[in-house]
Amino acid sequence: MSSRSRLPIEDVVSAGGIPWRRSETGEVQVAICGRRAERLWVLPKGTPDEGEPLEQTALREVREETGLDVRLGEPIGSIEYWFTANGTRYHKRVHHWLMEPVGGDVADHDHEFDEVRWVPIPEALELLTYEGERNLVREAARRLGVEV
Numbered sequence: 103m104s105s106r107s108r109l110p111i112e113d114v115v116s117a118g119g120i121p122w123r124r125s126e127t128g129e130v131q132v133a134i135c136g137r138r139a140e141r142l143w144v145l146p147k148g149t150p151d152e153g154e155p156l157e158q159t160a161l162r163e164v165r166e167e168t169g170l171d172v173r174l175g176e177p178i179g180s181i182e183y184w185f186t187a188n189g190t191r192y193h194k195r196v197h198h199w200l201m202e203p204v205g206g207d208v209a210d211h212d213h214e215f216d217e218v219r220w221v222p223i224p225e226a227l228e229l230l231t232y233e234g235e236r237n238l239v240r241e242a243a244r245r246l247g248v249e250v
Contacts, residue, residue: 116194117156117159134218157199
């Protein structure tokens with residue numbers, strides 16, 4: 103038996119979204135968050151505050167991480183993965199919703215990311231670091247009628 107399998111296991115949950123818009127030319131774009139030093143591009147997401155419903159978590163985290171005020175759309179799916187930290191093995195499920203901006207600006211994102219940018223869906227599929235998030239964006243494209 104490996105040492106990893108003997109670690110305590112904890113289930114955790116997060117929530118976030120896929121902010122999307124149509125450009126002036128009609129192209130669908132999504133907002134993604136990046137950290138230059140890590141060469142990391144991800145969708146905005148985070149952990150619920152105590153007692154906070156997942157939908158509210160998703161709205162709050164997208165607002166904090168992107169600078170955008172958004173309206174909650176339909177659920178788009180969830181991602182599951184495992185990681186180990188501080189002697190515990192975590193099973194994490196992250197729930198995502200489509201979200202439309204109603205205000206704000208990506209220039210007003212918080213300190214967690216170096217850059218937040220609007221990109222066309224094909225570019226997002228190239229930039230996003232994790233396959234699970236690329237799959238969510240593919241599903242969003244399908245639902246929004248965008249061929250990828």
